Amino acid sequence: MAQSSPRPRFESWGRYPTLQADLVPLNWTGDFPLSKPPATRLLPVGAGRSYGDVCLLENGTLLQTRGMDRLLAFDPETGVLRCEAGVTLAEILDFAVPRGFFLPVTPGTKYVTVGGAIANDIHGKNHHLAGTFGCHVPRFELVRSDGTRLLCSPADNAQWFAATIGGMGLTGLITWAEVRLRPIVSRRIQYTGIKFTGIEEFVALSRASTHIEYTVSWIDCVATGRNFARGIFMQGDHSPVPEPLTTSKEPWLALPVDLPNIALNRFSIGLFNTLYYNKQLGKTKTGLVDYEPFFYPLDKLLHWNRMYGKSGLLQFQCVLPWEADQLGIIQILKAITASGLASFLAVIKVFGDLPSPGMMSFPAPGITLALDFPIRPEVSFDLLDRLARITLEHGGRMYPAKDARMTAPQFQAFFPQWQEFARFIDPAFSSAFWERVTA
């Protein structure tokens, strides 16, 4: 029965790189440590929705956590949900919304696991008011490969708590966690979209809307001249008007095949951007929208990463501190237009100054810019390197969960605390990302 077959190749959401690894599904919180530990190094992987190689490990063993998908307890008084680490945010919403609760922080996709959300200390459109996901995690259990089970909270095993939030899965396996949900009375979001042109106007809009819970902007990275840095500033609050709280429908639309690698190019994206910018005719548009399209516009199309073709996509997300940001962001945008590459999903937002409990957490006060590029080896690798250098020059940092390219010196400059963090890494654990940036 036990024939040795070649290790399957495993890819993250960016589909670059793809690395061989053995897969071991974990279905119960007691499944780890494994009864027969493999000779290779280990790395937990949840939904595999990070983009680069933080969830990959070449010739290693990936511990798949999706089978640990149980909801363990919910207290409607406090809103605290205890669940296993493989539960997705989509599953939490299906449970919580009909009960009048919502995620405290959500990224642009709901198909990530709770374990992954903690390991990458994800952020959302409410970072300026709510901080990161880790700010809303009262407790979790961390299991080390030697069998030690650590109950981690700001009070207990506080160092392990800090190292594991944003710890990229390297400190051990998170088996379950508590998440503090927030109350809602409606599925809908009171939405306002405001067109802007230029970074200055974006910054002014951000400063004027710090009281609004969710803010994010789409920005056009193709347009030049008088349209340079045009975009739509989108803001919203949960509707205060009580309405029936139903569950979401399953998406029915999927991209069944890989598009040709050239489908997304400067011209198709430029055309999309012009249409998108002009779908809203006036300067300002308001309305009530369901939370699904507001938070998760791309989740409607399953496997949307196939748009980029087989070769995949590169993500880039940086944050630049306030003092430097306008100049730095403008330099980054100019570098992109000069490269001839176009970013399909360009998002810009102002982070707040709420500190994360995580030692290696990415968000910091300032402006964050998230971009993605189709992979054209020479051009896109050069461009990413240029963007990393601009980020470094302006005292910013890049997001490991969306990276496949930053160099070891760059990472170590972005996260000078990395050696302090390394002391908490489980001796049996590693990742392709970690090997790359500490080589």
Place this chain on the structure above:
Amino acid sequence: MASTKIPTNILALGASSAIAEATLRLYAVRGARFFLVARNPDKLNAVAGDLLTRGAASVATHVMDLDDTSAHPAMLAAAAENLGTIELALLAHGVLGDQQQAEASYPVAEAVLGTNFMAPVSMITWLANYFEASHQGTLAVISSVAGDRGRKSNYVYGASKGALNIYLDGVRNRIDRAGVHVLTIKPGFVATPMTAHLPQNALFATPSKVAEGIFKAIEKRKDVVYVPAFWAIIMFILCMIPRSIFKKLNV
């Protein structure tokens, strides 16, 4: 085929199986009451906590090894006592076994047949009489497409499920007239801990997909359900292949 009210008093035998768990969740959100039986107390507690959190009205647990048929009557009586009336019994107790070991050694084959056939027969004996006497109830038993035709790659497992299918056909014909619904569930490949060691392909379905099929089949009082439904076509074709050709195939 008339549809009936959704059962609220549910007995799950082998409750920590992935298919059982996914199916029970669909009833938990509707506020069902459960009596769960499985061997591993940690797993049983995790399943119970999950069902309660999702909305189950109550969950009782009973730790036992279901291969121990002598303990079945007491366990089933305790379930009936706890639930008041058992409205749905979901039988999900089974093992895949190792075909090559079972070919080499009768005790291995006997263990597979014991777990997948003799133990269910013991439970179904009690449950069929219980349901027949109470003129109600659904007996839903997880079998397998593997029971439709003997294949060289898994005929020991297949034989245990094939025998179970025939047994259920007979039980159905006996107690249908008492108003009891007997459902034979034939999943294809399902991505569960039982199959984690097999190379996964496009034919594999998730437990939650399979659970939806089971839920609908219980609601519609079907006799036999293939989950996902396309397995009915695959197995129809597989059963059409003449034996003279089939015996030469590597399936």
